[in-house]
Amino acid sequence: MTAxxxxxxxxxxxxxxxxxxxxxxxxxxxxxxxxAFLLLFAxxxxxxxxxxxxxxxxxxxxTTGIDWPSALFDMSYFVLLALGLNVVVGFAxxxxxxxxxxxxxxxxxxxxxxxxxxILHTKWxxxxxxxxxxAVSMVAGLILGWPTLRLRGDYLAIVTLGFAEIIRIVATSxxxxxxxxxxxxxxHPPGSGGGKPIFGVADATPYFWLGLxxxxxxxxxxxxxxxxxxxxxxxxxxxxxxxxxIMGVRTIKYKLWAFAIGAFIGGLGGVMFAGEQxxxxxxxxxxxxxxxxxxxxxxxxxxxxxxxILGGALVSYIPDRLRGISxxxxxxxxxxxxxxxxxxxxxxxxxxxxxxxxxSRRRAMELRDREKEVAPIE
Amino acid sequence: MNFSGLIHDFGPLTVTGLxxxxxxxxxxxxxxxxxxxxxxxxxxxxxxxxxxTYGCLExxxxxxxDENSATPSTIAVIGLLVLGLVVAIAASGVTALVVELVAYRxxxxxxxxxxxxxxxxxxxxxxxxxxxxxxxxxxNKGVPSLIVQKSVFSIxxxxxxxxxxxxxxxxxxxxxxxxxxxxxxRLGRGIRAVAQSPDSAALMGVNKSRxxxxxxxxxxLMAGVAAVMYVLKIGTxxxxxxxxxxxxxxxxxxxxxxxxxxxxxxxxxxxxxxxNYAAEVFGSQWLNAAAFVLLVLTLLVRPTGxxxxxxGRARA
Numbered sequence: 001m002t003a004x005x006x007x008x009x010x011x012x013x014x015x016x017x018x019x020x021x022x023x024x025x026x027x028x029x030x031x032x033x034x035x036a037f038l039l040l041f042a043x044x045x046x047x048x049x050x051x052x053x054x055x056x057x058x059x060x061x062x063t064t065g066i067d068w069p070s071a072l073f074d075m076s077y078f079v080l081l082a083l084g085l086n087v088v089v090g091f092a093x094x095x096x097x098x099x100x101x102x103x104x105x106x107x108x109x110x111x112x113x114x115x116x117x118x119i120l121h122t123k124w125x126x127x128x129x130x131x132x133x134x135a136v137s138m139v140a141g142l143i144l145g146w147p148t149l150r151l152r153g154d155y156l157a158i159v160t161l162g163f164a165e166i167i168r169i170v171a172t173s174x175x176x177x178x179x180x181x182x183x184x185x186x187x188h189p190p191g192s193g194g195g196k197p198i199f200g201v202a203d204a205t206p207y208f209w210l211g212l213x214x215x216x217x218x219x220x221x222x223x224x225x226x227x228x229x230x231x232x233x234x235x236x237x238x239x240x241x242x243x244x245x246i247m248g249v250r251t252i253k254y255k256l257w258a259f260a261i262g263a264f265i266g267g268l269g270g271v272m273f274a275g276e277q278x279x280x281x282x283x284x285x286x287x288x289x290x291x292x293x294x295x296x297x298x299x300x301x302x303x304x305x306x307x308x309i310l311g312g313a314l315v316s317y318i319p320d321r322l323r324g325i326s327x328x329x330x331x332x333x334x335x336x337x338x339x340x341x342x343x344x345x346x347x348x349x350x351x352x353x354x355x356x357x358x359x360s361r362r363r364a365m366e367l368r369d370r371e372k373e374v375a376p377i378e
Numbered sequence: 379m380n381f382s383g384l385i386h387d388f389g390p391l392t393v394t395g396l397x398x399x400x401x402x403x404x405x406x407x408x409x410x411x412x413x414x415x416x417x418x419x420x421x422x423x424x425x426x427x428x429x430x431t432y433g434c435l436e437x438x439x440x441x442x443x444d445e446n447s448a449t450p451s452t453i454a455v456i457g458l459l460v461l462g463l464v465v466a467i468a469a470s471g472v473t474a475l476v477v478e479l480v481a482y483r484x485x486x487x488x489x490x491x492x493x494x495x496x497x498x499x500x501x502x503x504x505x506x507x508x509x510x511x512x513x514x515x516x517x518n519k520g521v522p523s524l525i526v527q528k529s530v531f532s533i534x535x536x537x538x539x540x541x542x543x544x545x546x547x548x549x550x551x552x553x554x555x556x557x558x559x560x561x562x563x564r565l566g567r568g569i570r571a572v573a574q575s576p577d578s579a580a581l582m583g584v585n586k587s588r589x590x591x592x593x594x595x596x597x598x599l600m601a602g603v604a605a606v607m608y609v610l611k612i613g614t615x616x617x618x619x620x621x622x623x624x625x626x627x628x629x630x631x632x633x634x635x636x637x638x639x640x641x642x643x644x645x646x647x648x649x650x651x652x653x654n655y656a657a658e659v660f661g662s663q664w665l666n667a668a669a670f671v672l673l674v675l676t677l678l679v680r681p682t683g684x685x686x687x688x689x690g691r692a693r694a
Binding site: 148150151152154157161163165166169170172173291302337338339341342343344345346347354363366 | 413417419480481484485488490491493494496497498500501502503504505506508509511512621625628629632636661663664666667670671673674677678681682
């Protein structure tokens with residue numbers, strides 16, 4: 001019997017990753033070449049503030065009317081948040097509509113510890129307050145997650161939404177958090193070069209570089225987590241929670257992990273935001289912010305790190321880019337319509353690529369199965 | 379903390395709470411209906427409501443009425459109210475159908491993952507509310523004073539005004555009609571069948587996409603009524619009114635058990651009451667926070683809401 005059975009074809013070296021396309025080609029490259037490419041991308045990313053100097057295409061890319069490095073920094077914390085939310089939504093499959101809550105916790109922790117307006121009067125340096133801010137964000141994630149992770153799907157969504165709204169309302173209405181008067185004088189990150197501080201107020205480029213460096217570290221961490229036991233548990237939970245539980249995955253534990261790591265990255269975004277702006281008030285942390293980041297993650301391709309980066313960047317870039325373009329109909333600045341246009345863009349992207357722009361391979365394959373599964377009656 | 383105020387004003391607070399709750403409940407029905415059938419949080423429902431408020435205001439504007447004009451005669455008021463209702467219902471219903479057609483149907487045809495629906499819903503909501511914001515210059519739009527509020531009857535210090543009575547009665551009537559429709563009519567049976575099992579229902583000859591359109595339309599109708607009640611009560615509308623009230627309405631739907639019509643009514647009324655009590659005790663800035671705390675606490679004890687899900691199957 002055994003002699004007649006033909007051996008199954010040898011699986012390719014890198015398994016399901018290497019099934020054609022740019023990514024298949026990329027995965028088939030030798031390790032050194034892969035890292036060289038990634039390094040090249042990183043270097044190019046660091047050079048982004050100077051993209052406007054490229055003749056011809058440069059001025060098309062940058063947004064006129066606002067400071068391009070500032071726009072890049074905004075993009076960088078959106079990307080960071082998208083990476084964090086991708087852990088929660090994309091990897092673990094937990095729908096979180098209140099992600100801005102953790103961003104707020106991070107920013108307010110820094111503001112409370114450093115600002116002269118704070119009732120704590122500690123006036124720490126920015127760097128000293130960062131670990132505290134991150135720890136507080138993570139604890140906030142655990143506090144929110146522990147009672148609520150027993151809820152499923154859309155119930156979890158509304159509870160997380162409620163959590164973010166409660167944080168916003170507390171920030172708006174209590175004297176301790178100063179509402180929309182906010183905290184002024186939050187110190188900038190440390191360091192000086194040539195007698196001047198590196199992180200000043202005039203030029204946002206160093207902040208962008210800082211954000212980019214943090215993003216690279218986060219990418220490395222998240223990518224390794226995704227490939228570890230934790231990542232496989234998330235995958236199992238996302239696909240079928242009951243089955244995962246029966247197979248011995250401690251679902252609550254790993255869901256809490258996802259929440260805590262997501263909260264940590266969200267807090268990271270918050271402390272950076274506070275450090276760059278020097279000012280924190282309650283107007284920043286509105287529900288739309290969470291929604292935008294979520295739209296970025298899903299639009300880019302939930303469960304895929306590259307997709308989350310692209311999505312996060314687009315969410316920040318598209319509305320900004322509409323500034324200074326006058327529309328033919330009303331002859332006003334399209335910037336007023338930025339979110340309206342953005343809404344339409346989201347719909348169009350999702351209709352043509354429901355799996356996201358750069359979907360995770362596994363998800364794309366699942367979707368293909370779904371399309372075959374049932375022919376919907378229309 | 380103002381507990382004595384709560385005890386002293388318990389009656390009036392209850393009436394205002396019930397009025398607010400009735401509007402929220404009508405609004406919540408749209409979320410619950412769509413969720414019951416499609417398992418989809420229809421984020422764009424808040425904009426269905428929003429266009430309802432603008433619809434009736436534009437209608438009244440055609441008669442030269444704005445927030446400064448004098449109250450017309452009783453017969454004219456009744457006529458205007460009916461016209462306003464019709465236009466608001468039409469505006470909301472059409473919006474709901476268009477959103478379904480543009481944002482959801484293409485995805486359904488491709489059998490897209492649930493998250494994709496959620497994101498197009500968000501996109502549709504953004505597109506509509508922001509366009510409204512730009513067109514109206516993000517200004518408040520005032521409402522003509524059609525109904526002069528006067529006390530109809532009172533128990534102790536609880537005075538019930540004609541407007542409050544109208545809103546609560548209207549909401550209850552609409553709820554009753556909808557409940558009968560879903561539970562008694564042939565179309566309602568189709569809705570329940572699709573909610574229980576879309577595929578089996580389709581095999582039994584139920585036209586699934588027609589049922590889905592019908593569900594969106596029904597939600598829109600209810601939102602239209604809620605919109606008229608809302609402008610009469612609040613006296614103003616704005617491009618983000620829908621989103622702000624929508625969060626509460628969605629909470630109410632979840633609180634009562636999303637997908638459950640009676641749950642939406644219960645959740646709405648309860649939410650209205652608790653918000654009003656909390657606003658009195660803690661101050662009005664805590665109104666929404668109280669709603670969410672109530673929601674979270676309820677879900678911890680009853681993870682599928684107060685009455686559970688009944689329109690559709692139990693969730694996995």
